[in-house]
Structure formats: structure tokens, C-alpha cells
Amino acid sequence: MLPLEHALSLSARGFHLIPLRKYTTGQDAPCKMAAQKNWPNAPKPTEEEIAEWDDRNYGVLCGQDDLIVIDADSKESCTWVDHHLPPTPMSVKTIRGYHFYYRCHQKLEVDRDKKSTNKDLPMDVKASGYVVGPGCMRVDEIGNPCVRVHRHGKDASVD
Numbered sequence: 759m760l761p762l763e764h765a766l767s768l769s770a771r772g773f774h775l776i777p778l779r780k781y782t783t784g785q786d787a788p789c790k791m792a793a794q795k796n797w798p799n800a801p802k803p804t805e806e807e808i809a810e811w812d813d814r815n816y817g818v819l820c821g822q823d824d825l826i827v828i829d830a831d832s833k834e835s836c837t838w839v840d841h842h843l844p845p846t847p848m849s850v851k852t853i854r855g856y857h858f859y860y861r862c863h864q865k866l867e868v869d870r871d872k873k874s875t876n877k878d879l880p881m882d883v884k885a886s887g888y889v890v891g892p893g894c895m896r897v898d899e900i901g902n903p904c905v906r907v908h909r910h911g912k913d914a915s916v917d
Contacts, residue, residue, distance in 0.1 A: 764893030774822040817888035
């Protein structure tokens with residue numbers, strides 16, 4: 759699936775999405791950066807607006823509609839999530855690990871700038887901000903397109 763198809767599917771399931779900048783050779787990971795300046799306050803886009811994004815990358819807003827994402831950046835972190843957290847119907851393969859999507863019906867205060875202090879289990883709880891969505895193209899540390907982010911699980915309902 760192309761990013762647009764993934765974005766339309768997730769939007770139809772109620773996820774709050776934002777467009778990300780298009781990839782241009784020589785830029786510093788632009789496909790991870792929000793295209794809108796006021797993205798935290800952007801309303802949910804319509805299907806027509808998402809269709810205008812073409813095949814640019816998009817972000818999934820965390821903290822909206824009770825969505826949190828566990829960003830596990832190693833095999834060990836993913837194993838920890840599998841053994842200590844409830845199963846989720848949606849996980850997304852990333853360059854270094856997985857994003858595990860959950861609905862959390864209570865308010866979480868998470869310091870976005872604080873990373874995991876356990877070097878053996880690099881992971882973050884994303885209760886605000888955004889993550890790069892499934893189907894998007896990511897770049898490696900030197901700017902080469904290297905992988906598409908893929909969604910796993912039977913569907914995108916996250917409860």
C-alpha cells in the first residue's frame with residue numbers, strides 16, 4: 759500500500775493525521791517533519807484533504823482520541839513490550855523496531871524530551887507529538903531512502 763492508501767484507511771478509523779514534508783535529497787530527514795506550522799492544533803483532515811497530500815508521508819498524532827504509541831527501538835525493547843504490555847491489534851515496523859499503538863483512557867503526562875534511561879531497552883511513550891505513519895518512506899541517518907514503514911495486525915482498531 760502507498761502512504762495515501764494507509765492514511766485514508768487510518769483516517770476512516772478515526773486516527774488524527776497530519777501531512778509531513780516531502781522528501782528532497784540533501785535535506786535533514788524532511789519526511790519526518792510536519793508540513794504545517796501549527797500542526798498540534800490542526801483539525802482532523804477530511805478525506806479530500808488527505809487525497810491532496812498525494813504520496814507524501816504523514817504523521818499520526820499521539821495523545822489525540824486517547825492514542826499513545828510505544829516506540830520500541832530494539833529487539834529487546836520489542837520483547838519487553840510483548841511480555842509486559844497487553845496485546846495490540848496494531849504495530850508498525852520501523853527502521854529500528856516497532857511502534858505499538860494503544861488506547862489509554864486516562865490522562866498521561868509524558869516528558870516528550872526524555873528518552874528511555876535504560877540503554878538495553880531503548881523505548882519511548884508517545885502521548886503527545888506524532889509518529890511517522892504506516893506506509894511512509896523513511897530515510898537512514900545519511901539521508902538515503904531505505905525502508906517503508908508497515909502496519910501489522912488484523913485491522914487498525916486500537917482499543
